[in-house]
Amino acid sequence: MSDRTVPRGPASTEPLDQPLVRLLGDRTAQRLEREFGMSTVRDLLEHFPRRWIERGELTPIAALPVGEQVTVVARVISVSRRQMRSRRGFLVDVTVTDDHPGRPVSLAMAFFNSHDALRRLSAGTRAMFHGKTAMYRGQLTLNNPDFTVLDEDSAPSTQDLGPVPVYPATGKVPSWVVRSSVETALGAVNWSAITDPVPPELLAEAAPDGGEPLPPLSEAYRQVHRPSSIGQARRALQRFAVQEALILQASLGLRRAASADATSRPWPDRPDGLRQALDDRLPFDLTPGQRRAGERIAADLSAGHPMSRLLQGEVGSGKTLVALRAMLQVVDGGGQAALVAPTEVLAQQHHRSLLQALGPLAEGGTLSAPDGPSTTVVLLTGSMSTAQRRTALLAIASGQAGIVVGTHALFADHVQFAELGLAVVDEQHRFGVDQREALRQANPGIHLLVMSATPIPRSVAMTVFGDLDLTVLEGLPSGRQPVATHVARMSHGPRVIARVWEVIAEQVAAGHQAFVVCPKIDPTDTLEDHAEPSAPADPELSGDGGGLEDRRHDASVEDMVPRLQGLPVLQGVSVAGLHGRMSPADQDEVMGGFVRGDLDVLVATTVVEVGVDVPNATVMAVLDADAFGLSTLHQLRGRVGRGGAASVCLLATRRPDGHPALERLEVLAGTQDGLEIARADLHQRGEGDITGAAQHGGSRLKVISVLRHAAVIELCADWVAVRLEQDGGLDGHTALLTAVRRWEQGHAEAADYLERG
Known part of the structure; x- marks a missing residue:
């Protein structure tokens, strides 16, 4: 964050900022810092009990x-x-x-x-x-x-x-050591010198059921660590949830305000440029939602300050096309645009899909380039040969490449753009707040468009994307069909999986095509290998949502291709495999054959999760579906139902009735609503570090659960928005600004996020 966002002041003299070593001595202070990262009294007092015993x-x-x-x-x-x-x-x-x-x-x-x-x-x-x-x-x-x-x-x-607090502990620092240290701190702090970042009116408004205001800071510390009752401790903890939400929302609000005040080069729409040429060659009409979103983004790009926008839409709503039209608007003005994917596999898919959408418009600088406007689309990944990378880097630095596709490594120091005007981030694995801020700092004036793969709860959007303006892409392209989804419980007997193959055979006989998705590439893959790296938003691979299960027998692409070819019910059906370890040329050949209809059944890993559009595909069978999270399954299901024919998604699982993993499969079978699926996904997987800030360790949110504290988050977001609009800042709330500055400094990891893809 820039200095103009949160005013810098003198070093804090608050008692809570005194070093623990002065209070507890070297030995205990060193143990607390080594085990928990505590260095100040504030760190210790905000190591809240995990429960209380009465x-x-x-x-x-x-x-x-x-x-x-x-x-x-x-x-x-x-x-x-x-x-x-x-x-x-x-x-x-x-x-x-x-x-x-x-x-x-x-x-x-x-x-x-x-x-x-x-x-x-x-x-x-x-x-x-x-x-x-x-x-x-x-x-x-x-x-x-x-x-x-x-x-x-x-x-x-x-x-x-009274209730006895039980603290998060380690073998080297048991709970009683933490408790004893907290007692020492509580007795040593000069509470009259404590400043409270939360204004009294907000404590009153956040009180549950309109009851007594939540306690001020000095009382809250004592009540959470020395409660007279469990209820008092929980009210104190609720007060700290309000404080955390307020500090986070103030930080995000100030970031957004600073971005709005910044200047950038405008990229006005050219009616005779590449964007219009793309519209003219599309074989379909843009949906009303795509047009509205495009107009909003075009207006942002034409203005004189950097765009920071989240494009949120349902699976299959056409976000990539909206983003491509925005990129072409920048290219029309002589600038460059970057499309950032979380993995090389997805970057390669995006590159292929952009080339397919643009056709001859992407042949700029070649003999086959059209007479009208054209550009060059360049892919830059770590697996390219030295010669390929050198050629790509030269095209980027010279400005020949209008659109560049790659992972977050695109923003490394050795990649020089001639004039980068727009970065489009595929929000597949939560490109977090600090990562976005680093991107803005490294590229002053850049326009930023973040695409969210699925709708997300409002409280999550406020917490994760509060520094962005929101555009919801409503509606689906014409011809999209609801996808009937069923859980195929293989524990009920061999007839279940046999019926899956029969459904595929029936659809192929009717002239359609089918996807078969496997968790692994080959049978020898270990747990660490067993998910294609294109599903980073769903890192949990355990069937029960916690702990590691034996997944040695999960289906693999290389095993299933010959098995399907040998099934009597699929005799005469053409089957091929696709996965991320294949060369880009081989992937192109297989995928191209499937798109053209030369292949009937494509057996693949999650490389088909995004960027694959085959309207003739009407069946999606996911084998060992319990190996995937809900978001990935919802994305996979979006690969079918793209044409006019009825489509079906079959989630095959070996788990027995009553197994916890079946709960998320039933969620998917019961709804097409991406928002409901996202909520269930968060509940079942846990939120993790949703802000994307922690490079190592847990979430930087100590108290807040974005689902449980949704109302608190929205209350604080609204409070900050009103003050920023009415007062033009938070200068009248010195304690809050100090807390925001302290919080940001404590979480400003020197992000090597450029390599995280």
Whole structure:
């Protein structure tokens, strides 16, 4: 972000910004920084509890279940240490009793290499233990539990104990160390010197059900770490969700305002240029939605400030054509446009589809170039030979290449454009806020158009794309048909998959074509290899949405091609394979044959996920469909239903009834609504680092869930928008601007994002 976006001020003197080493000493501070990245009091106090335990959750030892997380308050009877026999290290054996008045029972615990247990637990000590129970030699035990030694004043009874926070911890920094450090910080901070970035009126407006305003910052810190009740802790956490949403929306709003104030070269529409020539050669009419979106984008390109726009549309709505027309408008003015894909495979597909759409218009500089306007479309990828790359780089630097297609490496230092006017980003894997900002900083005045593959919930759009203006591409091209979708449960018997092949045979006999999609290229692929790299938005490949399953038997292209050719029901049907390890020439040959109708069945990986338009294809069979996320499956389904005939998508799975993976397949079978599918995808996969900022580690959002906190996000976005419009900035909210600056500095990784594709 530029200095003009968030005013820079003197270094903060707030007590929350003091180093932890001053408060906790070198040893503890170094452990917290090494394990959690904490360096200041603020970092520590914003390491929020993952749960709170209150007295009502305590269970008598006699009633403890096996294999579950439990919490007990107990008195230590004995502590002993012994060396382990099978490996280096020692065990600390601790026996406790809960002194239950009805039936006092003892419980054995084992701590591995725990100097803390030796030092802090002794006979007579009363403590609260939290962990997972197990059976060992017929006896119930608690291994390596987290524990909190209780003060002597509260030891005789737990009646007056408030909820006890349990913190995210590691083996080297257990929860009690975090809790003890937090207690030290809470007692040392000068709370009267704390400034609150959230204005009181917003705390009142964000209160659940119109109740009491959410607590101010100083109270919220104390209430989240020392709550008198679980409800109080949750209200405090809600307050921090408001703060996080406000800071994020302020950052995005200021970015957008700075972009609007910047200047750029205008690229006015030329009625006799390439864009009009493309329209004249299209074999169909643009949809009303495509025309409206095109007019909005054309107006942005003609203005004197950089466009920053998100083009959001349903699968098959024609976003790429809208983007191509925008690129040609820039080329008509003598500039260059770049189309950025997340992977080389997709970049190659985009390059082929642009050449096909432009035809002779892409033969600029050749003997076959038309008499009218023309240009050159250049592909630049890492797998090209040195000679090919040299030729492409020369065409880009000289300006001969009007349109350049590649991955994010297009913006590396060694790629020099003659005059880059527009970057179109295929938003296949969330080109995040910081990546977009870096692109703008490196190319001042550039116009930016980001394409979203599917509709997304509004709260997600506000969080991920809040720095962009939104254009929704409504409607589908004429002739698009709804696709009937069915889950083929192979666990119900061999007849199920046999019927899949029969459906394909029937459609081929009727003169149509079929896709068969496999998770793997060849049978030897490992889990890491087993998805084509064209589906980065759906990195989870486990059938249950969590953990790694054995996927060695998933279908592969190289295995399925000969198997289908040998099926009696498909005798006489032409079958070929397509995947990303094939050379571009071989891919072109196979794909070209399928487009022309020379091939009946195309067995492929997810290379067919986007950019493939075969109106005659009426069947999509996805084998081991549970290997893919919902967004990928929705994209794949969009490859059929493009002609006038009824189409079907068959999701084949080996998973048994009741398996969690079947839930997402049923979602797809039950709706064509991309927005509903996107919500389900987020729920099932988790949000991850939706802002695209974290280069390593988790999300930079500590509290917010964009689905659970949708109302909070929208409230804060509206608040920021009103202030920016009415006041022209946030200068009257110094504490908020300071928080935004601090937050941005804390997440300004020196992004090597150019290589992430």
